[in-house]
Amino acid sequence: MDGRKYTCGLDAAMAVMGGKWKGLVLFALGEQPLRFGALRRAVPGISERILILQLKEMAASGLVHREVHEQVPPKVVYSLTPFGHSLNDALAPLGAWGEEHIEHIEHIERLP
Structure with missing residues (x-):
C-alpha cells in the first residue's frame, strides 16, 4: 500500500x-x-443551519473564502477560492449530463 x-x-x-x-x-x-442571505436564496431548500455548517466545512477544506467587512452591521461575503473554482469546473460536465437526462431521472424517481 502506498x-x-x-x-x-x-x-x-x-x-x-x-x-x-x-x-x-x-x-x-x-x-x-x-x-449569506443571497447565498441562501440561491440554494433553494437549504436551511440556515445546514448552510452555515456547509460553509464552515467548505472554508476549512479550502473551497470557500469568507471575508468579513468590519462595519455595522457586519458584512460577510463568501467566494470561491481557486481550489473551489477548479472543483466547480470539474463538476460542470456532470451538471451538463444531469441537465441532458433530467427528464429520465425524474421519471425513474417517480416509479414505485
Missing part, C-alpha cells in the same frame, strides 16, 4: 464534496461572491 487514504481521484473528490448541498453552494458561488 499510504494514500483514497482509492482513486473520484474517492478524494467525493470526500471534499460530501453530499447534496456543497455542489449547489459551489454552483451558486461560481457566478459571483455572495452574502
Whole structure:
C-alpha cells in the first residue's frame, strides 16, 4: 500500500464534496461572491443551519473564502477560492449530463 487514504481521484473528490448541498453552494458561488442571505436564496431548500455548517466545512477544506467587512452591521461575503473554482469546473460536465437526462431521472424517481 502506498499510504494514500483514497482509492482513486473520484474517492478524494467525493470526500471534499460530501453530499447534496456543497455542489449547489459551489454552483451558486461560481457566478459571483455572495452574502449569506443571497447565498441562501440561491440554494433553494437549504436551511440556515445546514448552510452555515456547509460553509464552515467548505472554508476549512479550502473551497470557500469568507471575508468579513468590519462595519455595522457586519458584512460577510463568501467566494470561491481557486481550489473551489477548479472543483466547480470539474463538476460542470456532470451538471451538463444531469441537465441532458433530467427528464429520465425524474421519471425513474417517480416509479414505485
